[in-house]
Amino acid sequence: MGRRVLAAHAVLVYAFLYLPIGVVFVYAFNGGRQTLNWEGFSTRWFGEALRDDTITGALRNSLLVALGNAVVACALGTMLALALPRMRARLRVPIDALVTMTLVTPEIVFGIAALVFFSHAGLELGLKTILIAHVVFNASVVALVVRARVVGMGQSFEEASYDLGAGPLATFRQVTLPRLAPAILAGGLLAFTFSFDDFYTSFFVSGAGTSTLPLFIFSSLRFGVSPVVNALAVMILCLTIAAIVVAYLVLRRSGSRTATGI
Amino acid sequence: MEEAPALPTRRGRRRAGGGGLRYPAWLALPALAWYGAFFLAPLGFIAAYSFAELSGFAGVAFTWNLENYRYLLDPLYGEVFLRTLGLAGFGTAATLAIGFPFAYWLARYSRARTLLLLLVVLPFWTSFLIRTYAWLIILDPEFPLFRALDADLLYSTQAIYIGVVYNYLPLMVLPLYAALERMDWSLVEAAGDLGDNAFRAFRRVTLPLALPGIVAGSLLVFIPLTGEYLIPAILGGNKTAYTGTLIAQQFSEAHDWPFGSAIAMIVIAGMTVVLVAFSRIAARGEVASG
Numbered sequence: 117m118g119r120r121v122l123a124a125h126a127v128l129v130y131a132f133l134y135l136p137i138g139v140v141f142v143y144a145f146n147g148g149r150q151t152l153n154w155e156g157f158s159t160r161w162f163g164e165a166l167r168d169d170t171i172t173g174a175l176r177n178s179l180l181v182a183l184g185n186a187v188v189a190c191a192l193g194t195m196l197a198l199a200l201p202r203m204r205a206r207l208r209v210p211i212d213a214l215v216t217m218t219l220v221t222p223e224i225v226f227g228i229a230a231l232v233f234f235s236h237a238g239l240e241l242g243l244k245t246i247l248i249a250h251v252v253f254n255a256s257v258v259a260l261v262v263r264a265r266v267v268g269m270g271q272s273f274e275e276a277s278y279d280l281g282a283g284p285l286a287t288f289r290q291v292t293l294p295r296l297a298p299a300i301l302a303g304g305l306l307a308f309t310f311s312f313d314d315f316y317t318s319f320f321v322s323g324a325g326t327s328t329l330p331l332f333i334f335s336s337l338r339f340g341v342s343p344v345v346n347a348l349a350v351m352i353l354c355l356t357i358a359a360i361v362v363a364y365l366v367l368r369r370s371g372s373r374t375a376t377g378i
Numbered sequence: 379m380e381e382a383p384a385l386p387t388r389r390g391r392r393r394a395g396g397g398g399l400r401y402p403a404w405l406a407l408p409a410l411a412w413y414g415a416f417f418l419a420p421l422g423f424i425a426a427y428s429f430a431e432l433s434g435f436a437g438v439a440f441t442w443n444l445e446n447y448r449y450l451l452d453p454l455y456g457e458v459f460l461r462t463l464g465l466a467g468f469g470t471a472a473t474l475a476i477g478f479p480f481a482y483w484l485a486r487y488s489r490a491r492t493l494l495l496l497l498v499v500l501p502f503w504t505s506f507l508i509r510t511y512a513w514l515i516i517l518d519p520e521f522p523l524f525r526a527l528d529a530d531l532l533y534s535t536q537a538i539y540i541g542v543v544y545n546y547l548p549l550m551v552l553p554l555y556a557a558l559e560r561m562d563w564s565l566v567e568a569a570g571d572l573g574d575n576a577f578r579a580f581r582r583v584t585l586p587l588a589l590p591g592i593v594a595g596s597l598l599v600f601i602p603l604t605g606e607y608l609i610p611a612i613l614g615g616n617k618t619a620y621t622g623t624l625i626a627q628q629f630s631e632a633h634d635w636p637f638g639s640a641i642a643m644i645v646i647a648g649m650t651v652v653l654v655a656f657s658r659i660a661a662r663g664e665v666a667s668g
Contacts, residue, residue, distance in 0.1 A: 122483035129480045132544065133501050136512030143515060152520040192409040199406035211406065218417055220597070221649070222605025224622050225642045228629050229420035232427055232639065252417045255409050271400060288401075306503070313505040315608060320629060330507045337612060341514050349508040356504045364496055 137353065144346035151341045161347035171348060174332040181243055181328065182312040185250040189307040192251065193258025194300055197266050198292075200259075218256045226252070227320035234321055241323025249321050250311040257310060258303035261367075265299035298366045305363035309356045421646070427639035438636060446640035455624070459644070462621040466603035469542040470596050473550035476543065477595065478588075481551050485558035495555065502548035510612050513541050517613070533615030541609040546602075550595040557591025558584075593660045600652060605645050621645060 143151050147158030165171050196215075200208055218226075230249045231241075239245055273295070277287040315330040322331060329352060336345050428446055433439035449455075488494050501509060515521060517537050519530045531537045561584065569579035607622030616623070621641060628638025 119483075119487055122479055122487065125479050126483045126488070129476065129547070130497065133498065133547070136509055136516060136544065137501060137504070139515050140508065140512045151515060152518055192412055195405040196409040198401040199403050202400050203403050203406070207403065211410070214410075214413055214418075218413065220601050220653075222602050222622070222645055224605040224607050224625055225424075225645055226417070226420070228625060228635075228638060228642055229424045230416065231629065232423045232635060233416070233420035236423060248416055251412060255412060259409065274400070284401075292401075309503060313507070315507050330505065333507055333511070334608075334612075337511055337514070341511065341518075345511075349505070349511075352508060353504050357500060360500060360503050368492075 140346055140349050140353070144343070144350040146343060146346075149343065151343055151346060161343040162351070165344050165347045165351070168344065170327070171329075171332060171344075174327040174329045177243060177326060178312055178328040178330075181247050181250060181318075182308045184247050185254055185311040186304045186308040188247070188251045189254035189258045190300055190304045192255040193260075193303060193307075194262050194296065196255065196259040197262035200263060201267055215256045215259060218253050223314075223316035224320075227317045230317065231320040241321055242326045245321045245323070246318050246326070246328070249317045250314060253317075254307035254310055257306050258300070261303035261306065262296060262299045265296060269295060298369070302363040302367045305359045305366075309359045313352075313356060424639035424642055427636050428643045430636040430639075432634055432636060446637050449637065450640060450644065458619050458621060458624055461618070462604055462606075465538070465542060465606065465620060466600045468539060469546050469603045470550075470600045472539075472543045473547050473599050474554075474592065474596065477547055477550040477554055478592075481554035481558050481591075482584075484551075484555050485561065486563060498548050498551050498555075502552075506545060507608065507612075509545060510541055510609055513537065513544065513613055533613070533617060535614065535618060537613040538610050538618070541613040542603065542606070545609065546599045549598040549602075553594035553598065554588065554591040557588045557594075561587055590660055593656050597653065597656050601649050604648055605642075 144161060145157050145159065146154050147160060148155030196211075200211065203211070226249070230245070230252075234241060234245045234248075239248075273291050274287055277291045282290065313330060314328075315334060318328050318331055319334070322328065327335075329348070333345055333348065336342065426440065427438070429442045429444070430438050430440045431443070431445055484491065484494060484498075514532070516523065517532045517540070519532065531540070565583050565587075566579050569583045570576070574582065605622045605625070606620060607626050610616065610618055610620050610623055611626075619627075621644070625638050625641050625645075628634045628641065632638075
């Protein structure tokens with residue numbers, strides 16, 4: 117019943133989802149100074165964006181924070197994911213609730229809370245505070261991704277490793293870590309993109325002198341849409357999409373290996 | 379957010395025989411310390427701030443009274459809260475109305491499902507800010523589509539609503555799809571064979587089984603929308619205030635942190651109520667569908 121109608125609806129949904137992204141892509145290559153006034157294909161705005169010190173500075177900050185955040189979030193999230201499955205329910209349920217809370221609390225609430233906290237704790241606002249705040253929700257993201265894999269893995273390899281005389285650390289390094297690596301990498305890539313794209317949290321805890329790419333874009337929108345911002349947006353989109361596709365491929369490959377190999 | 383990474387493990391779970399790896403519980407400590415210091419403590423701080431008041435130029439006096447909350451009873455703020463609820467309610471209803479038939483099609487009829495699902499996830503994981511501002515270009519009266527329609531939606535309430543539906547649609551589709559993907563479609567056919575018409579079969583079979591997805595999707599859309607700031611700021615031209623707008627104002631312009639904290643506490647309280655209510659609905663649904 118209505119199968120054709122549903123398919124047509126789906127086509128419209130995809131068009132709706134990709135229209136804005138497509139529009140930004142197309143207009144980023146408009147040579148004219150005014151976004152909507154098409155004056156021929158040109159890549160000049162990409163060059164202008166990359167020559168602007170404000171933009172490259174913000175880009176550097178965004179990359180630094182996103183990388184540092186991904187590393188710390190991977191460490192914390194993976195440890196948490198390893199600890200949770202075997203924990204008693206009395207401990208696990210509240211921790212699960214806490215992890216969920218870090219992900220669903222409206223970001224603006226977390227942003228202002230972090231701002232109030234940092235200013236009381238005497239931490240100077242800047243890259244460090246942005247990184248600390250980003251790790252809070254990204255550790256949860258990594259924990260969720262890695263945990264899905266930990267639960268699905270079974271422990272016969274680990275038991276074999278213990279039987280052969282390896283200690284917990286050696287077992288982790290030689291057996292568990294290689295098997296978890298794809299999930300950790302995928303979680304880390306997600307943490308990287310979430311941090312790289314984050315606006316709300318950075319907006320409140322960045323302080324006066326520090327900018328990231330989303331903050332730069334937001335402040336430049338006060339003067340309307342500009343071709344430089346379009347070009348910048350296209351570069352950001354390409355970077356995030358690449359990271360996500362890599363994460364997806366890594367997870368999928370490791371998934372099929374699990375099915376056949378273990 | 380939770381659904382996509384879970385994809386590859388479904389195969390593995392069958393083999394695992396429950397349990398998973400045996401690693402010590404203390405491994406959770408670093409993450410818990412981080413949550414405690416940088417998530418719970420900050421929330422505690424704004425809870426305390428919400429009972430404080432401004433003193434002098436930039437100081438805060440912890441007077442422990444309800445002054446900030448009483449201030450919020452002003453009809454002016456009541457209007458903002460209602461408008462925010464309206465926005466969140468509309469966003470939830472609209473994404474459900476658009477997302478359900480879509481997720482249904484994806485789960486029941488589509489081919490190359492994983493790829494099609496990735497195409498839904500992809501925009502959701504790219505910059506929220508860029509996807510929002512893209513609508514500034516599309517809604518511009520000079521944009522070919524609207525020049526033809528002679529419509530000017532830029533910086534209007536409609537623009538905000540479009541932006542909301544656009545940004546939150548994937549968050550609704552993913553849990554809906556996850557629920558519908560587990561459906562046994564022969565049940566629907568059986569209901570038809572036993573004399574149910576299509577509508578009745580949908581209501582009695584599909585809907586109860588899809589309920590957990592509907593609940594999860596509604597939560598993921600409704601809760602963040604109660605604190606939405608970016609979409610009204612960009613697409614509404616910051617002309618209409620929502621709860622998120624009020625909070626941001628207290629911290630970026632007015633510098634009234636105690637009052638801003640009180641508004642944030644209202645959002646947290648609302649979030650708690652919604653979470654509890656929805657988990658009740660989900661629990662009842664599970665009982666009903668056996």
